[in-house]
Amino acid sequence: MISYKPLQKLLIDRDIKKQELMKRTGISSATMAKLNTNEYVSLEVIDKICAALNCQPGELLEYIGDEVK
Secondary structure: OEEOHHHHHHHHHOOOOHHHHHHHHOOOHHHHHHHHOOOOOOHHHHHHHHHHHOOOHHHOOEEOOHHHO
């Protein structure tokens, strides 16, 4: 399972609201909801977020093994 908790932490650390991230990247509220619930998003979305936040994909997500659930 992929978790986007690192993205949430990054936004908090940089004092960036989710609405601001949506504005910077052009991602929809539905995509933001997927990020909030650890659902699949495309690499295109990850690319947009990395470009907007000047970061690497590893700073946005982490892999959590199925046995950890």
